[in-house]
Amino acid sequence: MKEFEVIREFFTAQPVSRKDVAMGIGDDCALIQANNDKYIAITTDTLVAGVHFPNDASARSIGHKAVAVNLSDLAAMGAEPCWISVAVTLPEVDTEWLREFTAGIFELTEYFNVQLIGGDTTSGPLSITITAQGTVPQGKALCRNGAANGDWVYITGDVGKAGLALQAIRNQVELSPREKNAVMEALNYPKPQVLAGQIIREYASAAIDISDGLLADVTHLCRASKLGVNIDVNDIPIAEVLIDKLGEEGAARLALTAGDDYQLIFTVSDTNKVALETELSHANIKISCIGQMNKSEQINITRGDTSLSFSESGFEHFS
Template sequence: MKEFELIKEFFTAQPVSRKDVAIGIGDDCALIRANDNKLIAVTTDTLVAGVHFPLDTPARAIGHKAVAVNLSDIAAMGAEPAWISVAITLPEVDEEWLREFTAGMFELTEYFNVQLIGGDTTQGPLSITITAQGLVPEDKALCRNGAQNGDYLFVTGNFGDAGLALAAINGQINLNDSDFAKVKAKLDYPQPQVLVGQMIREFATSAIDVSDGLLADLSHICRASTLGISINVEDIPLSKALTDNLEPEDAINMALTSGDDYQLIFSVPATNKVGIETAMAHANVEFNCIGQLNTSEEISLNYKKKPFTVKKVGFEHFSMNA
């Protein structure tokens, strides 16, 4: 199967056709109609086999995750996702693999009304690069540098499950079948908090999604906003699978440092605290307040009012041996 046959067979038969797409797949560029008084949020993420997902990960999970990690970035800006383009490098044309891969992609794109508008295919080691674009009102975009002294720090969901799954896959811990299935689903099928992102933009001053680890991504808000954060680590939400299989401090360490959670961290001023809590409760969204921002420009971790020390920081895209 040649490149353009592959594209026609697997990537054009998608369930979404947006009115703001003038020209989609099939030309040198896609053409989209931008809306007045809105900014276009653009993000790009690459997933490489053996680096960002285990080599034996099912094709459907890879397709889902490739889209999810990009939509998570869109969610962190408070934007509504609209379009994606996909560049995929394949070792060979495996038609069954491609059917499963695109099924995983299109499950998410259909749910969030996102249209695939272009991309590229080539041969080589398996990797997927997706560029996602979305729309956000010009005065509502959530940026990392918007946090303010005294803001409360909230998180959605819970943390550490994907890290626990990887630890089990790598033979570092033994899990029963039930717990492994639960945390493996978190690793393979992360759920981007798109609707939450649009909700919190009415209340929050900054936001970021957690991809490289809670602590590592918190540091980005600190640096961008020139602020510090005091965290009560016992308030970090943990799943039963995590607490059942690790000692309390090890579970917290896993939650702080492992990546692939794709939940949201966001800061909220005191004047909006009741409002955000009410909105999230009415929407039945799982959320927790884990700390508060200050002027120290440092991250302070406290466990039951005593300093807490982590064993590692988080995922590094590039690392060098000493």
């Protein structure tokens, strides 16, 4: 099968058609209608087989995750996702694989009304690079450097399941089939916090998504804002299965250092705290307040009154 037929067959039959796309797949470029009042937010993430997903991961989960990690970056900016480009490098054309892969992509793009506007298919070792774009009203974008001294630090959902799944894959922990299914679902089908991002942009001062690990990403936010933070691990919404399997200390360590959770960490002033909590509660989005920003420029992790130390700063390539 030739490249162009692959593109036609699997990528053009997509569920979403947006009015702001003047030209989609099939020309030298896509053309989108811009808007003076909004910034366009752009992010790019690559997933490589054996690095970002197991070599035996299902095509559907690879497609899902490649979109999810990019939409998570848009969510962390408070942006509404609109358009994606998908560059996929494949060892061979496998129609069944492509069918599942695009199904995984389109499940998310349909849900979030995102149009696939282009991409590239090339021959080589399996990897996927997606560029996702969205829009955010000017003045509402949530950058990492916006936190102020005294702001409260929040996190959506719970953390640690994806990290536990990686431990299970490496046979570092034994899970029941039911537990394993639950944590593998968290690892392979992360849910980008798109709605949360659009709600908090009205109230929050800064945000970041957890891709490298809670500790690493909180550190990025603190450094960008030139502030420090106190976090009490008792306040971190650690998934219950972690505490069951690893005990309190092991669970906290994993929850702080493992990546791939794709929850949002955000900061909010004392003034906006109640309004933000109310809005997120109305939207049925779970959040936890885990700490407070301070002037120290230090990341101080405690359990109650006891200070803890963590040498691992989260997931980094090439480390």
